[in-house]
Amino acid sequence: MTEPTVETGNSPFWETKTLDEMTTEEWESICDGCGKCCLHKLQDEDTDFVYYTSVACRLLDCETCSCKDYPNRTKHVPDCVQLSQENVTTLSWMPSTCAYRLMSEGKGLPDWHPLITGKADSAIMAGMSIKGLVISEDDAHPDLTRYIVKWPA
Numbered sequence: 001m002t003e004p005t006v007e008t009g010n011s012p013f014w015e016t017k018t019l020d021e022m023t024t025e026e027w028e029s030i031c032d033g034c035g036k037c038c039l040h041k042l043q044d045e046d047t048d049f050v051y052y053t054s055v056a057c058r059l060l061d062c063e064t065c066s067c068k069d070y071p072n073r074t075k076h077v078p079d080c081v082q083l084s085q086e087n088v089t090t091l092s093w094m095p096s097t098c099a100y101r102l103m104s105e106g107k108g109l110p111d112w113h114p115l116i117t118g119k120a121d122s123a124i125m126a127g128m129s130i131k132g133l134v135i136s137e138d139d140a141h142p143d144l145t146r147y148i149v150k151w152p153a
Contacts, residue, residue: 014109035065036052036098037083037094040056052149054134054147056135056136083100
């Protein structure tokens with residue numbers, strides 16, 4: 001993958017561009033790699049409250065917190081939501097620590113973000129990922145209410 005470009009001067013692109021202005025490479029680099037968006041969620045029909053579970057999509061590698069087939073994920077998991085500039089502000093279930101959500105709310109990246117630290121696994125190292133805390137849907141009981149947890153951590 002091509003490294004994201006940095007704006008002229010000393011300000012990195014994530015401080016000078018909006019999500020709408022980013023290139024594809026810059027957009028993809030905003031993901032902090034926590035894996036929380038790949039958890040199954042349950043929504044209360046009456047209140048619309050979203051409950052997070054400790055059950056991950058079958059394509060999520062629960063150790064690396066990355067998708068096993070990211071380019072083809074929607075072919076394998078048809079209801080996988082492809083995050084975009086158009087829908088990022090409408091997905092209320094995105095974790096409060098999500099870099100896309102933070103930026104769409106006009107906030108900066110957290111100090112543990114890979115773009116800040118220069119380390120791809122910094123969300124894992126900072127304890128901000130789901131690593132070691134979830135199971136794959138392949139190993140879960142069909143009743144997801146058994147796995148409701150308080151996310152994000």
